[in-house]
Amino acid sequence: MIENSSLFGKLNDQSAQVVILGLGYVGLPLATVLAEAGYNVTGVDLDRSKVDALNQGISYIDDVDTSLLEKLVKVGSLKATTDFSVVKEADAVSICVPTPLRKTRDPDLSYIISVADSIAPYMHTDMVVVLESTTYPGTTRDLLLPKLIEGRDLNVGEDFYLAFSPERVDPGREDWTTKNTPKVVGGVTPACTEIASKYYQGAMEAVVPVATAEVAEMTKLLENTFRMVNIGLVNEMAIMCDRMGINVWDVIDAAATKPFGFMKFTPGPGLGGHCIPIDPLFLSWKLRSLNYTARFIDLASEINTGMPRYVVGKVQETLNNQGKALKGSSVLVLGAAYKPDIDDVRESPALDVIGLLQQGGAVVSYHDPFIPVLRHEKIELTSVPDVMAEVENVDCVVIITNHSQYDFQAVYERAQCIMDARNALGEIAGDDPKVTGL
Numbered sequence: 498m499i500e501n502s503s504l505f506g507k508l509n510d511q512s513a514q515v516v517i518l519g520l521g522y523v524g525l526p527l528a529t530v531l532a533e534a535g536y537n538v539t540g541v542d543l544d545r546s547k548v549d550a551l552n553q554g555i556s557y558i559d560d561v562d563t564s565l566l567e568k569l570v571k572v573g574s575l576k577a578t579t580d581f582s583v584v585k586e587a588d589a590v591s592i593c594v595p596t597p598l599r600k601t602r603d604p605d606l607s608y609i610i611s612v613a614d615s616i617a618p619y620m621h622t623d624m625v626v627v628l629e630s631t632t633y634p635g636t637t638r639d640l641l642l643p644k645l646i647e648g649r650d651l652n653v654g655e656d657f658y659l660a661f662s663p664e665r666v667d668p669g670r671e672d673w674t675t676k677n678t679p680k681v682v683g684g685v686t687p688a689c690t691e692i693a694s695k696y697y698q699g700a701m702e703a704v705v706p707v708a709t710a711e712v713a714e715m716t717k718l719l720e721n722t723f724r725m726v727n728i729g730l731v732n733e734m735a736i737m738c739d740r741m742g743i744n745v746w747d748v749i750d751a752a753a754t755k756p757f758g759f760m761k762f763t764p765g766p767g768l769g770g771h772c773i774p775i776d777p778l779f780l781s782w783k784l785r786s787l788n789y790t791a792r793f794i795d796l797a798s799e800i801n802t803g804m805p806r807y808v809v810g811k812v813q814e815t816l817n818n819q820g821k822a823l824k825g826s827s828v829l830v831l832g833a834a835y836k837p838d839i840d841d842v843r844e845s846p847a848l849d850v851i852g853l854l855q856q857g858g859a860v861v862s863y864h865d866p867f868i869p870v871l872r873h874e875k876i877e878l879t880s881v882p883d884v885m886a887e888v889e890n891v892d893c894v895v896i897i898t899n900h901s902q903y904d905f906q907a908v909y910e911r912a913q914c915i916m917d918a919r920n921a922l923g924e925i926a927g928d929d930p931k932v933t934g935l
């Protein structure tokens with residue numbers, strides 16, 4: 498009986514030794530929550546600066562409070578190392594390493610493979626391993642499991658346990674955190690689901706056991722594909738409304754008054770971030786290997802990746818209305834981060850818009866209060882020091898990221914013309930022809 502195993506007992510009273518592999522925006526919050534719950538947690542990362550910072554009780558992740566980290570390190574509940582051999586003493590291991598896409602847009606599982614190879618020599622009986630990195634269905638069972646048991650007499654679901662649990666960390670969000678966001682857990686066997694659920698039940702407010710690791714892997718992909726496809730839909734709505742001379746923002750606000758059966762998404766200059774543009778492509782890649790085309794994902798991806806070019810076309814239209822050509826005009830890109838009030842430019846549409854403007858012969862500058870320098874492919878720009886002076890000086894301002902600290906009333910009054918890709922001006926502009934929207 499599982500309940501009689503020593504592992505179950507250690508998970509039940511949180512006396513278990515826990516190892517978190519990867520101390521980034523997922524791993525560090527997870528390590529902190531598990532240590533706070535009473536587990537004895539060791540974080541492992543190849544980045545010595547992360548390991549040193551953690552051992553000094555210094556948080557390098559905004560979502561993790563330094564005073565809490567300092568307390569946990571001081572009482573000995575949490576420490577860090579670069580040495581994977583700590584796994585040989587571990588009762589529970591969570592893998593929180595990146596799963597990016599390659600340049601060819603297919604999944605890069607090299608981090609998962611590297612970690613699996615690093616811990617395989619230390620695998621032992623009576624332990625549970627949980628993969629948290631977003632990936633395509635089947636990774637846990639078909640790729641990770643064989644690497645962990647290769648050459649060892651370990652039977653999954655009997656001697657040790659293996660599961661998948663999607664990370665649902667939204668950096669910067671304060672209402673839903675690692676601790677209170679329901680934790681989906683799916684095992685390679687039912688016993689794996691039970692043990693992995695027990696592991697997280699000791700620290701999370703709600704654990705949602707599901708039948709298999711594949712269900713858990715697919716859950717995450719549905720969550721983020723749902724978002725990506727709906728953003729693609731609303732971006733196409735913006736294009737269609739523009740063709741008909743209808744204000745798409747009025748339409749969306751009116752639709753959002755429906756108290757059921759509708760969820761508000763807003764159009765924009767494209768899809769940024771390390772989750773939404775990426776995760777659905779894991780699914781479409783996997784399905785291609787099964788000779789199936791995930792048409793919604795491909796279409797939404799086509800629409801979303803086409804938005805930067807659509808925005809640049811609108812900039813040309815805006816300048817044209819002023820009797821100016823894009824070539825030789827000065828254009829200020831306002832906001833470079835992929836969404837407001839953060840400092841992350843990964844996959845940001847601002848990068849595409851800047852590149853396309855430069856290709857069109859515009860003299861491009863940018864401002865972002867969180868991003869002092871932009872280096873990406875042929876882009877090498879520094880955020881302008883005086884944003885309002887630049888707003889006044891350029892031929893056109895294009896609003897890409899509506900950081901809350903911008904004074905859009907002042908931007909409207911001082912700019913010669915504006916392309917507003919976020920409806921940041923709202924009612925400020927009225928029907929002023931110097932302003933165009935999506």
Ligand code: SAJ
Pocket residue numbers: 664665666667668720721724728761762763764765766767768769770771772773835836
């Ligand atoms: N975007 C739109 N229109 C929208 C919503 C977003 O154009 O209606 C754009 C944003 O500008 C951004 C991109 O999509 O460029 C992604 O935005 P996001 O709000 O989805 O933010 P992310 O990338 O930080 O997504 C994360 C995800 N969290 C995890 O994967 C754990 C996502 O599942 C969350 O739903 C999302 O945060 C959130 O709700 O904040």
